[in-house]
Amino acid sequence: MKKLFKLILNIIPRPLLIRVSYLVRPILVFFLKGNTYTDPIDGNRFRTFLPYGYGKQRNNALSPSTLSLERHRLLWLYLKNETDFFTSNHKVLHFAPEQAFYKRFRNMKNLDYVTTDLNSPLADVKADICNLPFKENEFDIIFCNHVLEHIPDDTKAMQELYRVLKPGGFGVFQIPQDLNREKTFEDNSITDKKERAKIFGQYDHVRIYGRDYFDKLRSVGFKVDEVDYTNTLSQKDITTYCLAKGEIIPVVYKN
Template structure:
């Protein structure tokens, strides 16, 4: 199964995968129904989750029902238990909306919810993150997760995120990150897709972020909290929800 999923991820373009998943997902959820692991986003339980990864495959990480990964489930738990995201009236901008969240956030009456991306079929506004069609100080909350590693000029993208966030606003900008690496690594000369997947973890990534990612956000003007939310959870919950222990949630604020 791991080999099949790897081939699918690397051969079929992501927009097509998103559309196909709506057909396949109910069958996977039924086939893997059980009680060992639980997706906190919809509360459904399974005997196992699915493998996932463009390069090295991770076992037991993809939820059959919501198609959430470790980072999505961690973010959901954080938003639910540590913020007023689900109750306060907020204007939200969501980049490259994840399937696990899209319909749920769209249906929330307290949110004025806008999605944006260049290619995603789920996006309301087709836009370049480095040249956003929104006015200054427009949004209370910005979700931009696993996007910046795809952007050659991530400094410009961060400046645009800062520009459109309201003073007093906040956001979560998750990225794939190697916390053992002090400095971010990027090399524009690596263009082969297989080599990119091997080095950067995915064929369409342009860098591996190190610990300096947080300081780069601070240089742009954000205040940054490096939140290890798994440290607040029990070992049983980390295992039950299939989370990545020690993963950092970058929570940013604009004064």
């Protein structure tokens, strides 16, 4: 199964994968029902989650029902337990909206919910993150998760995110990050897709972020909280929800 999923991820374009997944998901839910693991987003339980990864694959990473990964389930728990995201009125900008969240956020009556991306079929507004068509100080909350590692000029993207976030608002800008690496690594001379997937974790990533990612956000003007939310959870919850222990949620604020 691992080889099959790896082949699918590396051959089928992401927009097409999104469309196909809507057809495949009910079948996966039916055959993988069980009592070992729980998706906290919808409460469904399974005997196993699915493997996932463009390069090295991770076991029990992808939920069959919501198609959430570890980072999505961790963020859901954080938003639910530590913020007023689900209860107060907010204008939200969501980049490259994840399927695990899209319909749920869209249906929340307390949200004025706007999605954007250059390619996603789920985007309301087709836009370049480095040149956004939004006013200054327009959004209370911004989600930009696993996007910046695709952007050559991530400094310009961060500046645009800062510009459109309201003072007093917050954002979550998750990225794949090697916390053992002090400095972010880039090498545009590596052009082979297989080699890029091996080194960067995915063929279309342009960098591996290190611990300096947080300081780069601060240099743009954000206040940054490096939230290790798994540190507040029991080992049983981490295992049951299939989370990545020690994963950091970068929560940013604009004063």
